[in-house]
Amino acid sequence: MIKKTSKNTNIAMSRIGKIKKKKSILEKQRDRTAFVFLLPALILILVFFITPIILSLRFSFTNWDGISKEYNFIGLNNFKYVVNDACFGRILLNTLYLMIIYVPVLNILAIVIAALIVNVKNKIGNFYKSVLFFPNLLSMTVVGFIWKLMYDYNNGLINTVFRKLKLDFLVQDWIGAKNLVIPSVAASIIWFALGYFLIIYIAGMMSIPIQLYEAADVEGATRAQKFFNVTLPLLAPSITINVVLSTMGIIATFDLPFVLTGGGPGYLSETLALKVYHYAFTNFQQGPALALAVILGIIAILIAFLELKILLKREDIY
Amino acid sequence: MNKEKSLKKSRSRVGTNIFLMIVAILVLVPLWYLLNNAFKTPQAMMLEPLIIRPQTFTFANIARAFKIMNYPKLLLNNVIILVISCSFLVVLGSFAGYAINISNNKAIKNLYIFIVLIMTLPFQLAMIPLVSMLKSMNLMDSFFGTSLVFTAWSLPFVIFLYTGYMKTIPKELLEASIVDGCGLFKTYVYIYMPLLKTITGTVLILRGVHIWNDLLIPLVTITKSSMSTLSLKLYSFASTRITAWDLVFGGTLLVVIPIMVLFLSLQKVFIQGIVAGAVKG
Numbered sequence: 001m002i003k004k005t006s007k008n009t010n011i012a013m014s015r016i017g018k019i020k021k022k023k024s025i026l027e028k029q030r031d032r033t034a035f036v037f038l039l040p041a042l043i044l045i046l047v048f049f050i051t052p053i054i055l056s057l058r059f060s061f062t063n064w065d066g067i068s069k070e071y072n073f074i075g076l077n078n079f080k081y082v083v084n085d086a087c088f089g090r091i092l093l094n095t096l097y098l099m100i101i102y103v104p105v106l107n108i109l110a111i112v113i114a115a116l117i118v119n120v121k122n123k124i125g126n127f128y129k130s131v132l133f134f135p136n137l138l139s140m141t142v143v144g145f146i147w148k149l150m151y152d153y154n155n156g157l158i159n160t161v162f163r164k165l166k167l168d169f170l171v172q173d174w175i176g177a178k179n180l181v182i183p184s185v186a187a188s189i190i191w192f193a194l195g196y197f198l199i200i201y202i203a204g205m206m207s208i209p210i211q212l213y214e215a216a217d218v219e220g221a222t223r224a225q226k227f228f229n230v231t232l233p234l235l236a237p238s239i240t241i242n243v244v245l246s247t248m249g250i251i252a253t254f255d256l257p258f259v260l261t262g263g264g265p266g267y268l269s270e271t272l273a274l275k276v277y278h279y280a281f282t283n284f285q286q287g288p289a290l291a292l293a294v295i296l297g298i299i300a301i302l303i304a305f306l307e308l309k310i311l312l313k314r315e316d317i318y
Numbered sequence: 319m320n321k322e323k324s325l326k327k328s329r330s331r332v333g334t335n336i337f338l339m340i341v342a343i344l345v346l347v348p349l350w351y352l353l354n355n356a357f358k359t360p361q362a363m364m365l366e367p368l369i370i371r372p373q374t375f376t377f378a379n380i381a382r383a384f385k386i387m388n389y390p391k392l393l394l395n396n397v398i399i400l401v402i403s404c405s406f407l408v409v410l411g412s413f414a415g416y417a418i419n420i421s422n423n424k425a426i427k428n429l430y431i432f433i434v435l436i437m438t439l440p441f442q443l444a445m446i447p448l449v450s451m452l453k454s455m456n457l458m459d460s461f462f463g464t465s466l467v468f469t470a471w472s473l474p475f476v477i478f479l480y481t482g483y484m485k486t487i488p489k490e491l492l493e494a495s496i497v498d499g500c501g502l503f504k505t506y507v508y509i510y511m512p513l514l515k516t517i518t519g520t521v522l523i524l525r526g527v528h529i530w531n532d533l534l535i536p537l538v539t540i541t542k543s544s545m546s547t548l549s550l551k552l553y554s555f556a557s558t559r560i561t562a563w564d565l566v567f568g569g570t571l572l573v574v575i576p577i578m579v580l581f582l583s584l585q586k587v588f589i590q591g592i593v594a595g596a597v598k599g
Contacts, residue, residue: 027422030420030421030502031421031423031426033417033420033421033502033503034416034417034418034420034421034423034426035417035426036417037413037414037416037417037420037506038413038414038417038418038426038429040410040413041410041411041413041414041473041477042414042429044406044410044466044469044470044473045433045436045470045473045474047451047470048444048448048451048466048467048469048470048471049436049444049470049471049473049474050436051447051451052444052445052446052447052448052451053439053443053444055447055451056443056444056446056447059446059447066446066449066450067450113338113341116334116337116338117338119331119334120331120334120335120338124335126586126589127342128338128341128342129589130585130588130589131342131345131346132341132342132345133588133589133592134345134349134581135345135348135349136527137527137531137577137581137588138531138574138577139530139531139532139533139548139549139552139573140531140533140549141531141533141549141550141552141553141573142531142549142552142570142573142574145552145556145566145570146348146349146351146352146570147348148560149351149352149355149563149566149567150348150351155363155364155563157347157348157351157368160368161368164368191345191348194345196592199589199592199593200592202593203593223330244438248438248440251440252440252441252442254441254442254533254534255532255533255534255549258533259533259553259557273440273442276442276445277442277445277534280445280446281538286446289446290446290447293440293442293443293445293446294443296440296442296443297439297440297442297443300438300439300440301438301439304438
């Protein structure tokens with residue numbers, strides 16, 4: 001009797017074992033299929049994304065000219081060259097200045113306009129969304145030229161309007177004057193990008209439970225109070241995404257500043273993103289270009305990391 | 319009391335609308351300026367940049383820019399690059415998203431995190447070695463090569479979107495179809511593919527617009543003038559003629575037209591696509 005039971009248990013045990021094994025085979029098969037499905041994307045990313053970045057890191061320590069197969073390691077010389085370049089400080093400051101104007105102005109404008117659009121009737125709200133979003137569909141090259149024409153000293157729209165209104169003291173050389181060129185570049189990029197960030201904020205606001213607003217109404221909150229005490233805290237995740245996205249965007253933005261000012265006049269609006277291109281494809285100095293690209297990458301990652309740290313902490317408070 | 323409140327409310331609504339209308343007009347001004355001047359004789363641009371009169375209306379700028387830029391060829395080039403890149407993006411992106419969703423494998427999960435993290439890296443970091451790699455692979459001045467670069471640099475974002483979207487599809491569907499004897503590939507084709515329409519639309523809009531418009535990647539991967547894209551041609555065309563305002567306005571408008579037509583006909587889809595992308599992101 002006892003023997004029989006143990007035999008039965010044994011059979012049962014072995015069956016369970018088999019089932020377990022079978023399941024793990026299934027899972028293994030699933031993993032294998034998953035790898036096959038993932039492989040083409042991985043190969044493309046590996047070949048055209050990761051490999052050149054690794055090569056950049058490597059070649060930034062060499063005197064490689066971008067073409068030949070021969071090169072020597074020269075340590076930090078490229079980095080030294082870049083940092084000692086007379087305009088390096090200017091370029092770094094320009095990049096940060098552009099970022100410091102662009103990110104807050106863009107995000108505050110987008111949040112305020114989004115809050116207003118959420119409050120109007122659906123149909124007219126969609127009209128505003130479409131109008132404000134449209135510039136985002138244009139290429140930055142086009143936006144660059146449109147604004148180059150807008151900012152033109154003699155015939156540009158802005159100066160013409162000021163002259164017509166007899167406000168001659170407001171007539172400025174918008175992209176030629178020292179203190180104006182970076183704000184002007186920032187303004188045109190804000191014109192371009194506003195719609196995109198606006199729509200992310202609107203989506204974020206739509207996901208805030210309406211009961212919270214109703215509760216606030218019962219308490220007799222004003223519109224401003226509702227905005228500061230309900231909307232803004234609950235919008236924290238959207239703010240985090242948008243601030244990081246807009247910072248990453250502005251640090252690497254190339255097309256529009258390249259077309260609008262090309263970094264000029266002099267180095268007054270040259271940014272890191274532009275300078276990498278100028279080193280590599282205007283001056284044919286591959287080493288410094290690579291070193292500056294690496295510096296650009298490190299700055300981008302550092303700032304994103306810092307922002308995430310601060311913004312996620314802020315999300316936790318609420 | 320109540321009346322007073324509703325009066326206040328409607329008054330603030332009028333205020334909001336007026337403010338938003340001003341913002342909308344300010345956003346439209348540069349576009350109107352482009353439209354208004356593209357159809358004017360150069361003399362009229364100088365004398366009356368703000369208004370357009372029937373006497374000074376002309377198609378000459380557009381026609382000349384059309385001819386000098388070799389516009390139909392450029393449009394075709396753009397379409398070719400767009401079609402190749404978007405096909406790759408949709409197929410490979412949804413494959414990858416599917417892979418990440420069907421497996422509990424740790425390596426795959428870690429790969430996903432890695433892919434999401436590299437989204438923040440700027441293209442400039444890879445640009446220079448990439449050009450020499452493309453040269454050695456014979457992919458410089460090739461639509462295929464340019465498309466592959468676009469695909470690789472868009473894939474992380476696209477995989478992110480697809481993975482996020484597929485997470486919302488109930489796992490039971492996958493289990494049920496496997497129990498019914500569908501393989502994983504068949505499950506992808508018959509169960510997942512039809513459910514991916516919305517997110518595929520979003521991917522096509524978000525990345526399509528970006529690929530159509532980008533300047534930097536064509537600038538470094540295409541050197542032949544006959545293979546130029548719209549953005550690239552506009553850059554070289556207009557920056558050498560920045561004093562010839564008529565041509566710059568004409569050329570710029572020509573580049574804007576395709577996307578303007580597309581947007582006006584598909585407005586709703588565009589906004590919904592962005593919202594879907596934003597919510598998933």
